[in-house]
Amino acid sequence: MKLKSSEPFWLVKNGIINSYPSLRADLKTEILIVGGGITGSLIAHQCMNDGYKTALLDRREIGHGSTSATTSMLQYEIDVPLYQLIELIGEKAAIASYWACYKSIDDLKKIVQQVQSDCGFKKKESLYFAALKKDVSGLKKEFEARKKIGIPVKWLEADAIDKKFNIKHSHGGILSEQGGSIDAFQLAHDILAYNHEKGLQIFDKTDIKKVTYQQNGVTVLTEHGTTITAKKIIYCNGFESTEIIKDDFVKLLSTYAMVGERLEDDQSKLNDTLFWNTAEPYMYMRTTDDNRLLIGGEDEDFVDAQKRDSLLNVKSEKLTKYLKKILPHYDFRMDFVWAGTFGETKDGLPYIGKHPNFPSAYFVLGFGGNGITFSVIGMELVSKMLKNKKHPLADYFKFRR
Secondary structure (H helix, E strand, O other): OOOOEOOOHHHHHHOOOOOOOOOOOOEEEEEEEEOOOHHHHHHHHHHHHOOOOEEEEOOOOOOOOHHHOOOOEEOOOOOOOHHHHHHHHOHHHHHHHHHHHHHHHHHHHHHHHHOOOOOOOEEOEEEEEOOOHHHHHHHHHHHHHHHHOOOOEEEEOHHHHHHHHOOOOOOOEEEEOOOEEOOHHHHHHHHHHHHHOOOOEEEOOOOEEEEEEEOOEEEEEEOOOOEEEEEEEEEOOHHHHHHOOOOOOOEEEEEEEEEEOOOOOOOHHHHOEEEEEOOOOOOEEEEOOOOOEEEEEEEEEOOOHHHHHHOHHHHHHHHHHHHHHHOOOOOOOEEEEEEEEEEEOOOOOOEEEOOOOOOOEEEEEOOOOOHHHHHHHHHHHHHHHHOOOOOOOHHHHOOOO
């Protein structure tokens, strides 16, 4: 009998890259970052670059939260299409948000090079295709909206998609030049290791029991009875921020992903492109740097981890069936299947900045399908905020907007 792993692919592929101690003594620092995933690592990198004495804390092993479950697709596209986002938040805000995401992929490439990460960063195209015939008119609206603001896009008819990618049963789509893929688990570890050598203090397996917020700083009590005092605390803890913030600001969803066996076959038609469609919930697909196919989707409302994980078999069967429909000649044999939890906001945008209920605290919560690119943008916002300067995107990403 061949058992399929329900552990995220990245955890099994990478194993334990680096381990750090739990906090055993009281600590005083300028900046305390909560969350050791890709977001926390990027914000720590920025704080270290800006010269702050910085410490990072995680309740688990480093990278073992959402970062271990991400599909690590780097997209400038926000979950809400550009033409709809313009209607929701206005033209200026929507265009600025899309271009910031576009730029963030190139910014991330520079960070990968700086820390010399072995995360398999690769620039790719992105194909957003119509899953149903009725979706074509909205997708063409989106194509025109992107084209109008200067984003490099092409419209491909269904036969062109079939010829270029061997994908059947599409109804046309938008091909974008800008996209990428990485192993976010590896990158988070590489960024933290790089900064650890420069003096970043890192503590994992240390949960927070209580935080006292004051105008001039915070005092943190950990599960081990140790105390941390910091001038600022920055939460990079994704959907777990709902444990702290009681606003109804994010909807939690479960998503499912599968990775196939390594193939010796030619995958050149798929290797340089990210794929996602207009279905609700949408399907997404990419290849990995070790020649596997990754497909995900089948999102549904998050109830609890037990319910989420109990659906692994059903969801993997549905994803396999859809894959067979669009790539009938692809020899897919599942090697890993897993589930993850992520957040969806009303406008598809992240929450980055202060919250009125938490003095001396900032939040960098990159919700949505492109949380990694939002986290890269968050680096700039946090850098400005810590210097009491205003970032042009701050109002679009603020709480209670």
